[in-house]
Each structure stands twice: as C-alpha cells, then as structure tokens.
Amino acid sequence: MNETVTIPRSVEWNETHITILNQQKLPLETEYLELKEIKDVWEAIFSLKVRGAPAIGITAAYGLALAAQSYQTESIIKFKQLLQKDRDYLASSRPTAVNLFWALDRLLSSVENVSSVNEAKTTLIHEAICIQIEDEEVCRQIGEHALSLFKDGDKILTICNAGSIATAKYGTALAPFYLAKEKGIELKVFASETRPVLQGARLTTWELMKAGVDVTLITDNMAAQTILTKGINAVIVGADRIAANGDTANKIGTFGLALLAKAFNIPFYVAAPLSTIDLKTNTGADIPIEERNADEVTHISGTRIAPEGVKVYNPAFDVTPNELITAIITEKGIIRGNYTEALANLF
Numbered sequence: 001m002n003e004t005v006t007i008p009r010s011v012e013w014n015e016t017h018i019t020i021l022n023q024q025k026l027p028l029e030t031e032y033l034e035l036k037e038i039k040d041v042w043e044a045i046f047s048l049k050v051r052g053a054p055a056i057g058i059t060a061a062y063g064l065a066l067a068a069q070s071y072q073t074e075s076i077i078k079f080k081q082l083l084q085k086d087r088d089y090l091a092s093s094r095p096t097a098v099n100l101f102w103a104l105d106r107l108l109s110s111v112e113n114v115s116s117v118n119e120a121k122t123t124l125i126h127e128a129i130c131i132q133i134e135d136e137e138v139c140r141q142i143g144e145h146a147l148s149l150f151k152d153g154d155k156i157l158t159i160c161n162a163g164s165i166a167t168a169k170y171g172t173a174l175a176p177f178y179l180a181k182e183k184g185i186e187l188k189v190f191a192s193e194t195r196p197v198l199q200g201a202r203l204t205t206w207e208l209m210k211a212g213v214d215v216t217l218i219t220d221n222m223a224a225q226t227i228l229t230k231g232i233n234a235v236i237v238g239a240d241r242i243a244a245n246g247d248t249a250n251k252i253g254t255f256g257l258a259l260l261a262k263a264f265n266i267p268f269y270v271a272a273p274l275s276t277i278d279l280k281t282n283t284g285a286d287i288p289i290e291e292r293n294a295d296e297v298t299h300i301s302g303t304r305i306a307p308e309g310v311k312v313y314n315p316a317f318d319v320t321p322n323e324l325i326t327a328i329i330t331e332k333g334i335i336r337g338n339y340t341e342a343l344a345n346l347f
C-alpha cells in the first residue's frame, strides 16, 4: 500500500523574500509571513515564528543570501566583509541549534573562492536552495532508518516538534511516522505537550493529524503514567546539537524522558541529520543552553498564570548524556555504543 500523505512545509524561497509558516500562530491560525529584510529573518528565528534546528538553518541561509543581494559594492573584499557581518548578526538569533551556524558557515564557504560580486550573489542563493533540497532527502532517509526500529502496532512517545515544519520536509523524529503512514504501517504516537511553548501540543499534533497519523496528546507530567499504562514501546526525539561524544541537547524535558525510558527499560532514540552533529563541541557540558524570557513560563497564550514578580528559570533545552541514548539515527544509518568513534566516522 502506498498512501498519499499530506506533509506540511514551513519555509519557501520566493526570489525577493522568504515565506514562512508562522509557527507561533498554529494551530489556531495558518498564517504565512513574508521576510524581506535580514532583521525580519533574525526576529522570526528569535521569536520562534520559524523554529526547529534544520528549519532555522534553512531560513538563516536564505536570509543571508537575501541580504547579500542588496550589497552596493563592486569590491569582493568589501562584499565578504559585509557578508561576515550579516552572518554574525543572524548567528546571534539563537545559541543552541548548531544547524544555524552550520548553514551560515556553509554559505560563507561557498563563496570563499569566488572573485566577482555578481557570481557570489548567485552562488549564495544556489547554496541556500541546495541546503533546503538536501535536508528534505536527508530527513526522508532518517525516516527510513528510524522506521526499521519500529513494528506495526508500536506506541511511541515524542516531545516537542521534530516534524516536517521543523525541517525542509518529513522532520527527524517524526519522519518515520509519515513513512509508516505512506506504507500502511500502523504506529501510534504520544505527543508530550512541551511546556513552556507547547510545540508538542500545538505543532506535533497539528501536523500529524493533518497526515492522518494516530496521535494522542499528553501533558509533560503524564509521561511516566503513559509509558506504564499505554505500553509505550520506545521514545524518539529530535536534537538541536549532538556533541562529539553523543551527549545531545534537545528541548527541555528530553533528559527526563531518557531517564524514564531507562527506568522502564524501553529504547530511547535520537533522530538528527549530520548537520546537527558538532564535532567541535566535545561534550554536552560545552553546549550553550538558551535561556528564554520569563513570560514563556508565567503566561500561557498571553494570560498570566503565575504571580507578578515571581522568580523564573527558563532553559529552553537540556542535555541527555550519551549513556542514556540507545541509538542515534542519521541519514547515514543507525549508530549505537561508542558514539565518539561512530560519530567521527560519519564525516
């Protein structure tokens, strides 16, 4: 059986602007925004209108290519100085997902040996488009490998949104569910709501329901009870940065799920492209963890739920130590065991 499945996309290049699906408005409104200037791109990434490690990288790449089109210089040296400045500006939008830096630096490298401004402008657009096209294929391959770990009828828990709208298409942790749907394999997904920004409740449920994937929403504090009573077979999550030793930064709450998976003796999988692996970062302790505005914790959908003036701690990510990860699934296959060696061998 090969079913046609609706899989949403969140970023589109339109020559004079970038169109993004405003992920802050989902699921109540399907709003598309046109990003015409570099400051729009920075703001869209910072405010999570576009989010998810690969989607951030793709949008930033288009943003840098777009900015470069307006440089008024014939000097390639001046052009590259302006490009570096804009690269650094976009790189300051969010600190944890390494795909942002990977994509921006890939654009810089693409023009390293280019000596004419016109050629550099065309090359940058071409490179950004390649990043998006490649990410779609990479996510499909991650999905194929991840699907080989599941069997018909399995119930799988996930957190945040590592889905199609967090990437070029298919997603990372959610990719196997789209492929299973296409192939007629029944998998049941349990989506953890993911406080404070509710990517699980708002985005994962939205995109999986659109595709007809069986999804059940739980609040974050229901995870242990759900694993126990629903017979969850595995946990699968995405990643924002995987250190050289396999320690993995992902949405806050992921570490807790990994500990639960160990306690219940079920596998805990991380699904991510090679662009999320950062061999320059030795261990999880070296990964910068973004701390976001207190409003995200004290308010839900603009309504205050905590007393005025309360102290707040709002880390957006946590780090799961490598020993809690059963396997890391990339486009090149599934790796287990000694991550330091296996990850290095991927490159």
Ligand SMILES: CSC[C@H]1O[C@H](OP(=O)(O)O)[C@H](O)[C@@H]1O
Residues within 6 Å of the ligand: 051, 052, 053, 054, 160, 161, 162, 163, 166, 167, 171, 172, 173, 199, 237, 238, 239, 240, 249, 250, 251, 252, 316
């Ligand atoms: C496909 S990676 C998705 C990744 O992005 C998330 O973070 P955010 O919503 O803050 O951009 C999260 O950690 C997910 O696993």
